[in-house]
Amino acid sequence: MSGACRVVVDMGKCSGLGICEAEAPDFFEIGADGQLMVLSYEVSAERRAEVEVAARACPTQAIVVEEVGGDA
Template identity: 50%
Template sequence: MKIVVDRSLCTALGVCESLAPDHFEIDDDGELVVLRENVSPEDRDAVEAAVSGCPTAALKLED
């Protein structure tokens, strides 16, 4: 499973970072950085919460 970001929708509010900090970070310039693109089974719940919690629907998961 892989994280995909639609950069045209992302406003870097940080919801994903708060829900899955091992995978997402907002950098010093206010841009979203995907720290780990591939999602392990043990991280799946946190990343799914981050994807569903994204207020701009900029995140999705692909197999």
């Protein structure tokens, strides 16, 4: 099921190329210092595809999309 999710970034792997920003600019931004800023870690089900594309496009695999716990 493709529900809401959370973005996790391994900053040690991030090379600051900005591919994630190009794919999902509402969630990722490369600052003037070349460092990645995650604009929103929580992602709705409706926008999940955007961050999944960004995660797949990341050449260093620094971005992981995790399920958000649903039913308790």
